[in-house]
Amino acid sequence: MIRRSWRLLLAALAIVLFIVASGVWIWTRPAPPASLEHLDLEGGAPLTSVTPATTIKTSIALAVTAEEMLTDKQLLAISKDASARIIQVVLPKDDCVLQQKTFQAALQKLDGPAKVVGGIGPGATLAWRWLAEQTDDKAQAISVGFALEHVSNPPPVLEEDEKPPQICDVPLPQKAAHGHWLAAWNDAPDDPSAAFVRDQTNAETSISDYDIPLPQVLNSELRHLLLGENDSGGLGIPTVEVPASQPSDTVTLFMSGDGGWRDLDKVVAGDMAKMGYPVVGIDVLRYYWEHKTPEQTAADLTDLMNHYRQKWGTKRFILAGYSFGADVMPAIYNRLAADDQNRVDAIILLAFARTGSFEIHVDGWLGNAGKEATTGQEMARLPAAKVFCVYGIEEKKDSGCTDTTAVGEAVQLPGGHHFDEDYPALAKRLIDAINKRQGKVAAQ
Template sequence: MGTAADSSRREQFDFRQPDQNRQQRGQTMKPLKTIHILTVMLALAALLFGSILLGRSAWSALMPPTITTMRIDVDEFGPVDVVQAEERQPRGLVVLAANEADATASRQDALALAKAGLVAVSFNFEALRADFAKSPPTDECHYVSDDLKDLAQAVQRKLGLQRYFFPVIVGRGDGAAFAYAALAQAPANTLGGAIGIGFKPLLRIDRTYCFEPKLEPAGDGYFALRRVPDPPAPWRAIAPERERQSTEAFQGSDGDVAFVPAEDDAAIREALIENAVELGKTGERGHSQMPVSIIRPEGPVKGMAVIISGDGGWRDIDKSIGEWLAQKGVAVVGLDSLRYFWSKKNPKDVAADLALLFDHYGAEFGTDRYAIVGFSFGSDIMPDVWPELPKTIRDRVGVVSLLALGTNADFEVTVEGFIGSASAESRPLAPLLHQLPLDRTQCIYGTEEADDNETSCTAPELGEAQRVALEGGHHFDGDYSKAAEAIWGRLSPTP
């Protein structure tokens, strides 16, 4: 109980008198409440107006995404589950490989990745391994990176995505070793990267994967993985800190490789999402949002070549020829047809984009000696594109080099194209060849394709164009240097 002195120090309050402080507080609060109400009303009005203009996107941006799952049958993999967020533009595509023991965690991974804006494709690694075991004995090894590329393309076509994403491969348990092996096998510009959760360098499979030298058996149905120096795309190993030393001892430090510590399920999933989103950006577009790769010349610049890849992307013959030319002093701009033509283009748009590349990189490298090189799909489009190029660009082109020219042209990468068939909208090439500058055109072809009437290089419509026959088929038996030498012979400065 308080004393009289205490009582005297207490504030005396007369309920019969108006509280002046309360009145002042009320006068202050009224404007604040009014401002708050007006702010809410303006926000709702803006959202309503945005929804009228943009449909449901304004509302959906504020609402949790709706997650959908569909099942797609894909060659080599059978049924795969595809999880994505509706009404959201995808940020990338992830392929998840897991055994039955990790199936629950893998499904939770897929849901979390979909909520983060990624398309998550899951398959049963044990079922795939069983299918691999049925391969004929004459198949000495398994090559999986191209199968994963085909899977990614099939899913993205099925979903109607307007741009192509390099797949990021994610594996748990045995699937982690599979992810590393797939990455190690892949040519450049095939995968966005790989992530292993609980990675061990032991691959359980019926026979070795295709490596040179072959993988060595490790007992109990396992093969021992070998470190791949400077892998073609990023690698991330997610595991508890106690596994850092052994993991880093295997993966080394060459290239874009990293150990990501995570101690529990929540931390593992958080690390997975963060790294999958980041790796999903692999192959982001260069100048003018076009998917280009630049190979800088060695020594003084002697010219510039824009190389339009085949429909498999910028990764094999196109890249190898570009590297060969760069050694001769040619600046190379490689246009990835897989991603550039994933959505249909018309010749005028393609010509405008090529002109932009020539103008931009010609100025950067200080040259106006140009070459246009196309391989397969990239050569098939050229008769329609050439007339649409600005005259200032055409006048600077010393050679139009067509490698493995086909018999039909498409302006969109199609499933039919991957299996060597013409699509419904393809056009015969022979009647279009006269549109090329035949005195500056060379057509490089494999003799096997000529024997099978699968090339227009031998068509009479090519007139005075240079024809270069090389041994082999569509890829010239892998001897890309001869094709590069033929291109250089037309582009090199006159002594």
């Protein structure tokens, strides 16, 4: 009888544990991805439709141009993170009447009223027109690159027998009685457009650096509106922010070792931040848990750079990597666009090996170098003036810093893979190396 009672108790306990475990899994599992579809409107205008896998919390309509549009990746990230139903329509060129008709047709594909409307260029004007028609004080419009020149058609250049575009006979609304309007630019707006925005009591403005792409501005402003200050940017790369106590125009993007953001990289980043050098850590363990190509990582790093140019006003970047992060860094830098490479002042490689992998392997945690490819060929292509390669004396024989293909400055420190754990001194060396490459006085 007692044995039977124990069996019943154990069975009941197992059921309870199963229920609890299931609940924890349901609570902590990542949100499922959104679905995306490309289609054409009746007039041929391309439209992207995105639906979240979760309950829809908001509906967004975007009007853009073929040259300046949000990517599928950005749309999917917004939809997933904000549980947003989204449509993005590409407006036809140089015909404001047709643009208005196209946008109205696109709104019908939203399956309900839009709560947020954003636009770039001529789409910025359409966003304002939409807001002026709203009766809900919660309506939100984001106009990126707003200019009064988009209100009517530009003077047409016509071929023989070609009909001119229709004239926009609907004047631009002078006020929007409800809702909120954000006008954002990546350069100083023209005076008439700026004056128009300043006259609106429910408007605010934002001006980013002149070379930040307008789609990036729209993406950032949308995410800020929907997700707030702590938004991660919808980036495909897991990051840890280590801000400095004082403003700086330079940020170090620091790729961790294969154990993740937890040891040398974390401590050194903290020491750098205390000395006024902000760091954004990249958790290699999570990022490279599945294979990434160098090209994929370079694209993600570009997104990361654009994000912090917008969020923190960053002008210059330092690329740093420890162990695994150092091994992959040369190949990543070599695949960045020239403009992004020109924003990088230094490439810091700590415990750089002669082979590297773009996927985490368990044996890497035991101190074995990756076996995917040698690093020397990529290292040899780096600009020598930017490279600062640090190795421990115990690893001198096998270090990528001492290989015949190595370029730049190599520095030997006591110890092995962790440099005898003298992390404050290491942070000071890195800051001195950064200052040297930026032409600044060495940190005291």
